Amino acid sequence: MRIRSALRAALGGLILVVSASAFPQAYPERPVTVIIPFPPGGTLDFVGRLLSQKLGDQMGQNFVVDNRAGAGGTIGAGMVARAQPNGYTLLFNASTFTTTPMAMATPPYDVVKDFQPIALVALAPMALAINPNVPATDLKGLIAHARANPGKVTFGTAATASASHLATEALKRSSGIDFLIVFYKGSGPVYQDLIGGRIDAFIDPILGSAPHAKAGRLKVIAVTSKNRLSNLPDIPAMAETVPGFEFYSWYGLWGPAKLPNEMVQRLNAEVNEALAGDMRDKLVPQGLVLTPGSVADFVRFQKDDMERSAKIITEGKIRVE
Numbered sequence: 001m002r003i004r005s006a007l008r009a010a011l012g013g014l015i016l017v018v019s020a021s022a023f024p025q026a027y028p029e030r031p032v033t034v035i036i037p038f039p040p041g042g043t044l045d046f047v048g049r050l051l052s053q054k055l056g057d058q059m060g061q062n063f064v065v066d067n068r069a070g071a072g073g074t075i076g077a078g079m080v081a082r083a084q085p086n087g088y089t090l091l092f093n094a095s096t097f098t099t100t101p102m103a104m105a106t107p108p109y110d111v112v113k114d115f116q117p118i119a120l121v122a123l124a125p126m127a128l129a130i131n132p133n134v135p136a137t138d139l140k141g142l143i144a145h146a147r148a149n150p151g152k153v154t155f156g157t158a159a160t161a162s163a164s165h166l167a168t169e170a171l172k173r174s175s176g177i178d179f180l181i182v183f184y185k186g187s188g189p190v191y192q193d194l195i196g197g198r199i200d201a202f203i204d205p206i207l208g209s210a211p212h213a214k215a216g217r218l219k220v221i222a223v224t225s226k227n228r229l230s231n232l233p234d235i236p237a238m239a240e241t242v243p244g245f246e247f248y249s250w251y252g253l254w255g256p257a258k259l260p261n262e263m264v265q266r267l268n269a270e271v272n273e274a275l276a277g278d279m280r281d282k283l284v285p286q287g288l289v290l291t292p293g294s295v296a297d298f299v300r301f302q303k304d305d306m307e308r309s310a311k312i313i314t315e316g317k318i319r320v321e
Helices: 001-024 043-059 071-081 096-103 139-148 165-177 187-195 206-214 263-276 278-286 295-316
Strands: 030-038 063-067 089-094 115-130 154-157 180-183 202-206 219-223 247-256
Touching: 001 096, 001 115, 030 043, 030 071, 030 247, 030 263, 043 089, 043 206, 043 247, 043 263, 043 278, 063 089, 071 089, 071 096, 071 247, 089 096, 089 115, 089 139, 096 165, 096 187, 096 219, 096 295, 115 139, 115 263, 115 295, 139 165, 154 165, 154 187, 165 180, 165 247, 165 295, 187 206, 202 206, 206 219, 206 278, 247 263, 247 295, 263 278, 263 295
Parallel strands: 030 063, 030 089, 154 180, 154 202
Antiparallel strands: 089 247, 115 202, 115 219, 115 247
């Protein structure tokens, strides 16, 4: 009897050990859906697809991007909040994910309670791009043009309370100019209207505007980083005209709350590996700052950034209707 009990206990312990060790390695056993809650064509979509491809290559399964746009990104994010915490539905999003709910009277989810941060992927200095027909060659000239034409200079923004919106609001207050802001659902449609001359300007991560500027479809006249960027030394920092101005968008990967810690750590390690490979070669020359780090690093970063963003949203009285 004692032998049988001992054997049963030993087998139980063996099952626990095998389960604990095999769980992270077995995942993923089928395709993983990565929801990007904005339309294709913007910087967020480009970086998210590149990361998804690398994760798929590294982990031996397809990471399939699913663009679920609408309601400032909250429709797609809400799908992840409600998903089973099994690692097969993930969210790739920009900093707008944390800021949009702050501007809503009744947020559809709680960013902190309903999601599990996995990895901070990159910081994105932003660029101020203007239509070539706008009579300005730098930020100083754009401010002067806006001052001479009050309420007529139009800035596109990818979504209410998005990084492009908050950066534009910050520029309005810092420069004392009341730009007219036009709201869109994602960066892609903004670029279409900016290139077509239906709006005048757009503040967006550099990766989005650089190809259009190179082709002569747009003019990039300033960057939002504290100093000029090494890969764009001829483009002034906004701080050269508006002292103290500095602003970044950023990108991260999340899962639903209660995602098992072993899975979170595995995904974090895989993202860090991807960032150390050819993603670096493709994104760093475009001005992005890659941010490998631990899950705890991302949690701290998100908390600090949300506090800074809340101040801009409150002072600017930004509201999502």
